[in-house]
Amino acid sequence: MYKIGSKKVINGWAFYDWANSVYSLVISTAVFPLYYGAITENKVVQFLGIEWEHPEALYNYALSFSFLVVAFISPILSGIADYTGSKKKFMRFFCWMGSLAVMSLYFFKGVDTVWIGIWFTILASIGFWASIVFYNAYLPEVALPEQQDRASAKGFIYGYVGSVLLLLVCLGMILSQESGEDKLTMMRYSFVIVGIWWVGFAHLTFKRLPNNIYNKKPEDDYIWKGFRELKIVLSELKNYPYLRKFLASFFLLSIGVQTIILTATIFGSKELGLDSTSMIITVLLVQVVAILGAFLFSRLSERYGNILALKITLGIWTLVCFCAFSLDKSLENVDLYFYGLGGLLGFVLGAIQSLTRSTYSKLLPETQDHTIYFSFYDVTEKIAIVLGTFVYGLLYAMTNSMQWSVLCLAIFFLISFIILSTLKKTKYVK
Template sequence: MYKIGDKKLINAWAFYDWANSVYSLVISTAVFPLYYSAVTDGKIVRFLGMDWSHPDSLYSYALSFSFLVVAFISPILSGIADYTGSKKKFMKFFCWLGGFSVMSLYLFDGVDTVWIGILFTIFASIGFWASLVFYNAYLPEVALPEQQDRASAKGFIYGYTGSVVLLILNLLMIQKPDLFGITAGMASRISFVMVGLWWIGFAQITFRRLPDDIYDKQPGNDYLWKGFEELKIVVREVSNYPTLKKFLISFFLLSIGVQTIILMAAIFGSTELGLSSTSLIVTILLVQIVAIIGAFVFSRLSDKLGNITALKITIVTWMFVCFSAFLLDKSQENVALYFYGLGILLGFVQGAIQSLTRSTYSKLLPETEDHATYFSFYDVTEKIAIVLGTFVYGLLYSITNSMQWSVLCLAIFFLASFIIISTMKKTKYVV
């Protein structure tokens, strides 16, 4: 029976992070980008009738396109989901889309099949990010306001833990393929299938317990038009809640920095600092492991100091990371150790800031049944921030020929976010 605040319900909701986070680590960050680069390195690939002499840029464009698609469709679909009470159906659809698309990357086995890799990279990204809109929207429906910081943190803790477990197994296969009687390339392709099976398989635990249509909606045949009406209502409501509007602006600015650093950290380490793949993978694992601790610590810290103060601490730490990265140089002795140190610090606040922003936004929502539509604004804000952040990062790199200036510039966005969040008024649950 459905009961908000039930521990089993919260655990089941949080377990979707365990299921889906293997995509963001294995596919987005660690294994697939390295596999893609190895397959296309020094080659000209053909896609959409054009020859691409820089395949990495094609991959980047594919991800940017997927973010724009999600930013466009999520408000519309979330409006329909709220009107019809079908959040779980949408969440399931995008979970299956993402999982099957990841498994289909197995068919990408050479330059001639780059089109398969790009196409299913787009579909997998859309599946992952769109499912998160509906997943996040369940937070205020499964946890009471005073439970939401810890519930959100629990999700990220599950996610970081599960993704590290699978990544270590995948890396063992890739580094020691002879133990499994396969090649390193085949090991990478098998890891894609494992990610899809893990994602879809463990998601069933969440789907079995999550409620469907808790408000007992009775939609008519005009659900598409009514979905747009729900969206228009929420747009007006957001404008009438200055605290919520300020938080979204602050979240947009900090997301430019956070998401850009997460996406570009490995490239910064390899291109700017000349670090080996082994050093980068060690750093990625360090970040994930320390993020578990960070999410836990800051969920407790927010209980004592309040969400706003806890968030301000994480933002200041991210600014320090930007300044420290600016000072790094490949000529420095033990630069890899400095990079590891930054990775540990970054991991500590990465889990914290992602967890706290989700729960803080949830606490700021007015009394409403339109949770999916509200969280679509949260998601769109993040996606636009990713597109803008990576563009600014790339533009500054092309102008200065140094990623260090690009990283330093991100500190400006964190500073602006800090200033705006400092002006937010306290509410009953956000102090």
């Protein structure tokens, strides 16, 4: 029997982070970028009839395109899902889509099949991020407002633990091989394992999540009513100044957070000259420390309020930018400095991701349309990613240094801090 606030339901909801986070770590951050780089290194690739002399640019364009697709479709799908009460169906569909796309990366074997890698990278990214829209929208339906900080943090902690475990398994498989060709083969097997892990463990979440708790009955024209619902919610946002201000602050901090996440390994390898081993050690360090950060800041927010906790994380993110700007490959033991920076980043990474989700959930008005509201949250983040990576790349092109790009991100954190400081107390958010 479904009951909001039930420990069993909350744990089932949070377990989807355990299932899907292996995609963001193994595919987005660690193994697949290394595999793609090894396959396309010093090669010209063909895609859509165009010769790409810089394959890494093609990969970044593919990710940006997937973010734009999600930003475009999620409000439409969310409106339909809310009106028909079919969040679970949409979440399950995109979960299957993403996991099957990840498994299909196995067939990306060389430069001749780079099109497979690019297309399934796009589909996997869309599947992952679109499923997250519906997953996040369940938070106010599975946890009471006073439970949402801990529930959100629990999800991220599950995700960090699960993804680190699977990454270690994949690295063990890869490093057990001696030849470079055999290592690449093990990487391809790891893509299949990630897809199976994702869709396999997601079944526990789907089993426990409620479906259509408001007993909505769709009519024949529910698609068009989904569009009309989207328009209504857009107009309703004008009546919630706290929500608008928070979304503005979230947009600015997401520019910084997501850009750093996507470019950290490139910064370490290109700007500081660190090898792939150092990069993987840093990625693992970030994930482990993020578990501690998510836990501690969830307790801090309970005692002193979400707004103060978020402002502390923003201060530390700003410090991360200044520290990264001060690093140079000529520094002695620069790898140790980078590990320290990774630890500092990890401490606030889990915290800010968890707190922004739970704070937004608490600020929502009384509504049955949680999915459409969370679609704005998701669209805000995706547009921030596109803008952030563009600004980062533009400054790099102008200055030929990623250090100035990183320093610029501190401005977004500072403005976000200022906007967040204008939020007053609400019933559940201090």
